Amino acid sequence: MVNSGLRQLSVSEINVRLYIAKGGYNLSLEIDLIIIGGGVAGLSAAIQGAKLGLETMILERKNVGGKAIDAYVIKDYPGLTQISGAKLISNMKKQALENGVRIKELEEALKIDAFNDKTRVISSKDIYFVKSIIIATGGRYKKLGVPGEEEFIGKGVFHSITSSGLSFKGKNVAVVGCGDIAVLNALTLANLDANVYLICSENKLQVIDVLRRKVLRSKIKVLLNTNVISIDGDSFVRKITLFDKEINKTIELEIDGVFVALGIEPESDIAKQIGVSIDKNGYIVVDKKQRTNIPGIFAAGNVTNGILKVAVSIGEGATAAISAYEYIKGVKVYGKN
Ligand SMILES: Cc1cc2nc3c(=O)[nH]c(=O)nc-3n(C[C@H](O)[C@H](O)[C@H](O)COP(=O)(O)OP(=O)(O)OC[C@H]3O[C@@H](n4cnc5c(N)ncnc54)[C@H](O)[C@@H]3O)c2cc1C
Numbered sequence: 001m002v003n004s005g006l007r008q009l010s011v012s013e014i015n016v017r018l019y020i021a022k023g024g025y026n027l028s029l030e031i032d033l034i035i036i037g038g039g040v041a042g043l044s045a046a047i048q049g050a051k052l053g054l055e056t057m058i059l060e061r062k063n064v065g066g067k068a069i070d071a072y073v074i075k076d077y078p079g080l081t082q083i084s085g086a087k088l089i090s091n092m093k094k095q096a097l098e099n100g101v102r103i104k105e106l107e108e109a110l111k112i113d114a115f116n117d118k119t120r121v122i123s124s125k126d127i128y129f130v131k132s133i134i135i136a137t138g139g140r141y142k143k144l145g146v147p148g149e150e151e152f153i154g155k156g157v158f159h160s161i162t163s164s165g166l167s168f169k170g171k172n173v174a175v176v177g178c179g180d181i182a183v184l185n186a187l188t189l190a191n192l193d194a195n196v197y198l199i200c201s202e203n204k205l206q207v208i209d210v211l212r213r214k215v216l217r218s219k220i221k222v223l224l225n226t227n228v229i230s231i232d233g234d235s236f237v238r239k240i241t242l243f244d245k246e247i248n249k250t251i252e253l254e255i256d257g258v259f260v261a262l263g264i265e266p267e268s269d270i271a272k273q274i275g276v277s278i279d280k281n282g283y284i285v286v287d288k289k290q291r292t293n294i295p296g297i298f299a300a301g302n303v304t305n306g307i308l309k310v311a312v313s314i315g316e317g318a319t320a321a322i323s324a325y326e327y328i329k330g331v332k333v334y335g336k337n
Contacts, residue, residue, distance in 0.1 A: 032056065034121050037303070041313035049325070050100050050101045064103060067138060070159070107124055112273070134320045135297065137271075161189065175198050177199075177200065178204075240252070268283065283304055296324075
């Protein structure tokens with residue numbers, strides 16, 4: 001899968017060699033499929049992989065769930081008229097475990113490389129030799145990059161409603177962003193009786209008409225063409241300073257919470273390190289079967305595209321697992337290449 005070439009051995013590689021010399025590693029004992037990332041794409045891939053009979057393991061640096069945990073309520077997943085992200089994840093985790101998937105939480109995949117002609121994944125806790133890999137590392141929340149943002153993270157600055165753990169009923173909150181996640185957060189907060197300002201730097205919300213109409217019908221105050229200058233407070237956020245580009249004026253709002261919802265950027269670093277093709281926006285390039293340019297390495301979910309839909313990530317995860325099966329077994333089970 002990965003060509004190691006000639007290079008100097010790192011400390012961890014020397015340790016591995018010593019370990020093997022002592023009989024510690026058995027290179028013939030490879031795991032069929034390692035999935036890096038336990039969001040919906042990774043969990044879906046794991047369920048499919050295990051159902052196909054592959055020995056399957058998930059490495060998740062936090063707890064499984066990813067961004068879906070931050071979705072207060074999901075209303076567009078086929079077959080489930082309404083479900084919280086947390087409930088969907090707990091169902092998927094249960095299903096994965098029941099099918100024999102080994103889920104390693106709080107274990108980060110640090111590197112993929114080759115060793116003695118075998119591919120391995122080096123994690124924060126162990127080293128695994130693998131036949132194939134699915135990268136389902138999703139994305140990270142984009143930052144505003146203004147004074148106060150980092151300082152008040154968790155103290156009034158949040159990336160999701162679920163992570164805030166607070167009630168904003170009757171309080172002033174600012175949601176920053178112009179896209180789907182910003183609007184969904186704003187609508188949820190308005191439904192929870194918060195007094196919501198939706199602050200968008202562009203002249204139009206970048207959402208589908210249905211969402212735009214929902215915002216118009218709500219009590220949300222939309223401030224277009226407005227940039228955030230800074231976030232201030234004491235032990236908690238108290239104020240947000242804005243610049244209205246239309247009237248060239250600085251505005252200050254007393255605020256109890258700021259939700260930064262600027263979208264998500266792909267977490268493709270681990271793929272980049274081993275030469276997986278990445279596009280100009282940082283997404284892993286895959287074909288229709290979720291194959292990357294490196295045989296045996298597949299990718300699925302938000303790390304391959306900016307489509308923030310659970311249904312899409314789940315479909316891609318399942319496809320990637322089927323492709324991994326075809327790769328490992330050397331067969332074409334489902335359709336043409
Ligand atoms: C507020 C909000 C509301 C939403 N509402 C909806 C909705 O109503 N309907 C809908 O369809 N979609 C919705 N979405 C979008 C949806 O949640 C995402 O598109 C989907 O969850 C992405 O899943 P993923 O598995 O591709 O990536 P992620 O969920 O980002 O999962 C990636 C996982 O990989 C892990 N990881 C990353 N790097 C490593 C590493 N090196 N080692 C180990 N683990 C690693 C991360 O910790 C993470 O758990 C919403 C999203 C948000 C934020």
